[in-house]
Amino acid sequence: xxxxxxxxxxxxxxxxxxxxxxxxxxxxxxxxxxxxxxxxxxxxxxxxxxxxxxxxxxxxxxxxxxxxxxxxxxxxxxxxxxxxxxxxxxxxxxxxxxxxxxxxxxxxxxxxxxxxxxxxxxxxxxxxxxxxxxxxxxxxxxxxxxxxxxxxxxxxxxxxxxxxxxxxxxxxxxxxxxxxxxxxxxxxxxxx
Amino acid sequence: xxxxxxxxxxxxxxxxxxxxxxxxxxxxxxxxxxxxxxxxxxxxxxxxxxxxxxxxxxxxxxxxxxxxxxxxxxxxxxxxxxxxxxxxxxxxxxxxxxxxxxxxxxxxxxxxxxxxxxxxxxxxxxxxxxxxxxxxxxxxxxxxxxxxxxxxxxxxxxxxxxxxxxxxxxxxxxxxxxxxxxxxxxxxxxxxxxxxxxxxxxxxxxxxxxxxxxxxxxxxxxxxxxxxxxxxxxxxxxxxxxxxxxxxxxxxxxxxxxxxxxxxxxxxxxxxxxxxxxxxxxxxxxxxxxxxxxxxxxxxxxxxxxxxxxxxxxxxxxxxxxxxxxxxxxxxxxxxxxxxxxxxxxxxxxxxxxxxxxxxxxxxxxxxxxxxxxxxxxxxxxxxxxxxxxxxxxxxxxxxxxxxxxxxxxxxxxxxxxxxxxxxxxxxxxxxxxxxxxxxxxxxxxxxxxxxxxxxxxxxxxxxxxxxxxxxxxxxxxxxxxxxxxxxxxxxxxxxxxxxxxxxxxxxxxxxxxxxxxxxxxxxxxxxxxxxxxxxxxxxxxxxxxxxxxxxxxxxxxxxxxxxxxxxxxxxxxxxxxxxxxxxxxxxxxxxxxxxxxxxxxxxxxxxxxxxxxxxxxxxxxxxxxxxxxxxxxxxxxxxxxxxxxxxxxxxxxxxxxxxxxxxxxxxxxxxxxxxxxxxxxxxxxxxxxxxxxxxxxxxxxxxxxxxxxxxxxxxxxxxxxxxxxxxxxxxxxxxxxxxxxxxxxxxxxxxxxxxxxxxxxxxxxxxxxxxxxxxxxxxxxxxx
Numbered sequence: 020x021x022x023x024x025x026x027x028x029x030x031x032x033x034x035x036x037x038x039x040x041x042x043x044x045x046x047x048x049x050x051x052x053x054x055x056x057x058x059x060x061x062x063x064x065x066x067x068x069x070x071x072x073x074x075x076x077x078x079x080x081x082x083x084x085x086x087x088x089x090x091x092x093x094x095x096x097x098x099x100x101x102x103x104x105x106x107x108x109x110x111x112x113x114x115x116x117x118x119x120x121x122x123x124x125x126x127x128x129x130x131x132x133x134x135x136x137x138x139x140x141x142x143x144x145x146x147x148x149x150x151x152x153x154x155x156x157x158x159x160x161x162x163x164x165x166x167x168x169x170x171x172x173x174x175x176x177x178x179x180x181x182x183x184x185x186x187x188x189x190x191x192x193x194x195x196x197x198x199x200x201x202x203x204x205x206x207x208x209x210x211x
Numbered sequence: 212x213x214x215x216x217x218x219x220x221x222x223x224x225x226x227x228x229x230x231x232x233x234x235x236x237x238x239x240x241x242x243x244x245x246x247x248x249x250x251x252x253x254x255x256x257x258x259x260x261x262x263x264x265x266x267x268x269x270x271x272x273x274x275x276x277x278x279x280x281x282x283x284x285x286x287x288x289x290x291x292x293x294x295x296x297x298x299x300x301x302x303x304x305x306x307x308x309x310x311x312x313x314x315x316x317x318x319x320x321x322x323x324x325x326x327x328x329x330x331x332x333x334x335x336x337x338x339x340x341x342x343x344x345x346x347x348x349x350x351x352x353x354x355x356x357x358x359x360x361x362x363x364x365x366x367x368x369x370x371x372x373x374x375x376x377x378x379x380x381x382x383x384x385x386x387x388x389x390x391x392x393x394x395x396x397x398x399x400x401x402x403x404x405x406x407x408x409x410x411x412x413x414x415x416x417x418x419x420x421x422x423x424x425x426x427x428x429x430x431x432x433x434x435x436x437x438x439x440x441x442x443x444x445x446x447x448x449x450x451x452x453x454x455x456x457x458x459x460x461x462x463x464x465x466x467x468x469x470x471x472x473x474x475x476x477x478x479x480x481x482x483x484x485x486x487x488x489x490x491x492x493x494x495x496x497x498x499x500x501x502x503x504x505x506x507x508x509x510x511x512x513x514x515x516x517x518x519x520x521x522x523x524x525x526x527x528x529x530x531x532x533x534x535x536x537x538x539x540x541x542x543x544x545x546x547x548x549x550x551x552x553x554x555x556x557x558x559x560x561x562x563x564x565x566x567x568x569x570x571x572x573x574x575x576x577x578x579x580x581x582x583x584x585x586x587x588x589x590x591x592x593x594x595x596x597x598x599x600x601x602x603x604x605x606x607x608x609x610x611x612x613x614x615x616x617x618x619x620x621x622x623x624x625x626x627x628x629x630x631x632x633x634x635x636x637x638x639x640x641x642x643x644x645x646x647x648x649x650x651x652x653x654x655x656x657x658x659x660x661x662x663x664x665x666x667x668x669x670x671x672x673x674x675x676x677x678x679x680x681x682x683x684x685x686x687x688x689x690x691x692x693x694x695x696x697x698x699x700x701x702x703x704x705x706x707x708x709x710x711x712x713x714x715x716x717x718x719x720x721x722x723x724x725x726x727x728x729x730x731x732x733x734x735x736x737x738x739x740x741x742x743x744x745x746x747x748x749x750x751x752x753x754x755x756x757x758x759x760x761x762x763x764x765x766x767x768x769x770x771x772x773x774x775x776x777x778x779x780x781x782x783x784x785x786x787x788x789x790x791x792x793x794x795x796x797x798x799x800x801x802x803x804x805x806x807x808x809x810x811x812x813x814x815x816x817x818x819x820x821x822x823x824x825x826x827x828x829x830x831x832x833x834x835x836x837x838x839x840x841x842x843x844x845x846x847x848x849x850x851x852x853x854x855x856x857x858x859x860x861x862x863x864x865x866x867x868x869x870x871x872x873x874x875x876x877x878x879x880x881x882x883x884x885x886x887x888x889x890x891x892x893x894x895x896x897x898x899x900x901x902x903x904x905x906x907x908x909x910x911x912x913x914x915x916x917x918x919x920x921x922x923x924x925x926x927x928x929x930x931x932x933x934x935x936x937x938x939x940x941x942x943x944x945x946x947x948x949x950x951x952x953x954x955x956x957x958x959x960x961x962x963x964x965x966x967x968x969x970x971x972x973x974x975x976x977x978x979x980x981x982x983x984x985x986x987x988x989x990x991x992x993x994x995x996x
Contacts, residue, residue, distance in 0.1 A: 132280025
């Protein structure tokens with residue numbers, strides 16, 4: 020049987036390669052991008068005691084943070100938290116994306132509803148099927164959130180115009196992200 | 212070995228039972244939405260919508276989100292503290308429908324105070340006992356009682372609007388002698404048993420007096436006349452050179468004495484000497500009194516008995532100490548609290564309570580007949596008006612008469628106001644406009660479901676709307692109700708063209724035609740008592756509306772009358788509907804714009820700043836605000852309004868608790884498409900929106916025989932089905948299916964779940980499956996399948 024001899028310097032090189040590979044993997048894992056889908060939202064009770072509540076979302080909040088918003092976050096925030104806000108209408112048009120619209124409409128209504136409950140707000144929610152996204156009218160007491168799914172838009176954004184908030188996404192993920200961007204704006208969620 | 216086998220069998224049996232028991236208890240729809248929530252109220256379910264959902268499924272999901280969000284908030288109570296009351300508590304006392312209504316006057320069939328005196332049976336602080344007289348060693352029975360309902364001036368319960376200091380507010384009216392404490396001799400007492408020469412007013416019996424307590428305070432009865440008695444009162448005790456009898460800020464020591472003299476030293480609370488009182492001429496069986504000169508106030512000290520040794524040591528001196536002129540008093544029937552000094556009959560420490568002696572039958576020297584009374588009556592300088600939360604206390608903290616408040620804390624605020632311009636839609640098709648630019652009246656409540664229709668359905672808001680004339684002499688009037696689901700006012704499908712005499716009444720009036728409708732008012736639709744808003748309008752040939760009647764109160768005898776009327780302009784025409792205001796002028800006070808009935812008389816209630824209680828038990832809020840707001844605001848109680856009063860004592864103080872909502876964790880994104888559902892999601896409860904044709908998970912349940920219908924065999928009828936499936940996809944987890952034939956049916960099903968706790972639905976969600984048919988939740992037929 021032939022005898023294999025390994026020189027000491029070969030062993031040293033092999034060990035160097037192993038160490039470098041391991042270090043690379045560790046560094047990669049450390050810096051690997053992880054979706055952020057849960058955020059701890061802080062509310063305050065009647066006595067000023069704040070407590071954090073984990074709140075989960077359908078998609079990555081960091082990605083959602085990049086969705087454009089017009090004119091700005093405070094405009095969206097102020098529409099929803101207007102003290103005269105009595106009823107929010109969720110408006111949408113019939114489309115092949117009804118399922119997706121339902122899911123995101125539920126996310127909006129449920130999360131807003133829960134937080135409204137904490138602050139004893141009596142704002143109601145109403146669903147409304149519309150034939151067109153044109154000429155939607157709203158006011159401070161009766162704002163409208165118009166959901167525009169991928170089959171009906173080519174862009175992903177949140178727009179606030181005359182007490183109507185348009186949430187639109189050109190893909191399923193984009194629509195989810197726009198919805199989350201809206202909720203981040205309303206709940207003042209900031210991610211790095 | 213056998214033991215091991217037995218143990219194994221028992222363990223196996225326990226395991227089977229552990230698994231089997233939960234399976235035996237089928238989930239019931241009546242527990243919705245609790246069975247979808249974790250113990251901390253967090254939603255423990257996914258809401259799943261089919262990828263190929265219909266618009267109705269979207270709307271349904273939003274309906275469900277609203278309900279589940281409300282259910283997810285956890286109310287956290289900050290408890291108040293309630294005082295414990297010992298004594299008689301009654302909360303069925305009439306609010307006072309006449310000027311002579313008393314605490315014993317019950318509201319309807321409720322329970323009020325007894326018509327007799329309050330005794331130890333009602334309040335244990337009142338005694339029924341006996342005292343022993345040293346004169347004969349016998350016991351003399353007595354009882355204490357309090358009278359608040361008898362005599363010529365009992366405590367009245369009143370709320371007359373035109374009586375000063377009442378002004379429509381329910382108050383207890385307490386005049387002179389309205390509250391009387393009485394010490395009743397159950398057994399005759401006679402001083403002559405011991406000594407026939409003593410025990411009169413002129414010749415008191417100081418050696419063998421009768422010691423009693425009035426309102427817990429010591430009194431010493433020493434003489435009895437035909438119409439009066441003589442008593443000593445004050446701080447009593449036996450003093451020596453080292454043991455004091457204390458009164459106020461002073462101490463009284465018996466320093467030295469002889470057979471007919473006694474030195475009493477007065478010291479302050481720090482034992483600093485103040486002065487000496489020297490008594491001379493003392494003899495057994497007499498009482499000697501001296502007044503201080505250096506104390507503030509001046510104090511009388513009476514020696515009723517004493518004992519000394521030959522060296523002057525005082526064995527004891529029995530002292531009665533009190534304010535000047537009060538330690539020895541003769542009391543007749545007058546209970547004089549206006550005089551001062553010796554003439555005053557005021558109870559010690561309670562200047563408005565007067566003591567009197569009321570012999571039973573003909574009185575006699577030395578003798579108190581059985582049934583005779585020593586009375587302590589409240590005699591305020593002016594009639595007092597005790598409102599809710601206030602009380603009158605008997606002297607010596609012996610008990611309280613307190614007006615606690617109402618028999619209920621639950622009131623619904625009802626607002627009636629002119630309303631418009633507004634649009635109304637038809638019931639069946641909520642997008643079809645029936646009336647536009649209509650005006651009329653809105654009736655709203657801050658407690659959901661408090662306004663009832665003629666069909667017994669309850670709403671948050673109701674309307675009487677006047678539309679623009681459809682043509683000459685065709686003036687549409689319609690009753691509408693607010694539909695929370697659509698956010699619209701709904702009126703009859705036939706409005707404005709054809710008459711409808713049903714729940715959603717509508718008609719097209721020609722000249723001089725009347726339109727009437729009665730709304731029921733009930734707290735949350737479940738109040739123990741109900742009221743009515745009765746309305747009547749007549750259209751005239753001049754295209755005007757006469758508001759014949761908008762009244763509120765007990766059905767059939769509404770006693771709150773409003774003065775709503777049509778504005779001068781615009782007139783009712785094909786281009787404008789009539790508008791309304793409260794009173795002759797809008798925004799300013801006009802007489803009789805609101806009338807209420809108090810104590811049986813209808814009174815002008817315009818411009819009042821206070822709450823006024825109507826005879827029907829409705830609390831009319833500030834009509835001054837009504838004037839400025841052009842609205843009548845009133846509060847209806849959840850039960851027949853009655854007054855709550857107690858006699859006795861309460862311990863501790865009452866504080867009002869509060870509640871706030873605490874948010875629960877939202878640990879997952881709760882809404883999913885059916886295409887996103889994996890075994891991970893199936894391990895939770897699922898709410899499936901849509902039928903087997905649009906939701907693959909519902910189709911899966913049908914294939915597994917757990918849901919009644921597949922897409923292929925869905926029935927031809929128009930209906931919605933709500934079904935809870937135990938162990939739908941995972942053992943121990945439920946699948947709740949909401950599906951309908953048409954879009955409107957699915958919507959109706961989710962609306963029923965949204966309004967699960969409202970009167971129209973409550974009690975009808977039972978079993979594991981219900982079917983729903985109809986057009987609105989209010990009129991839907993909900994049937995357990």
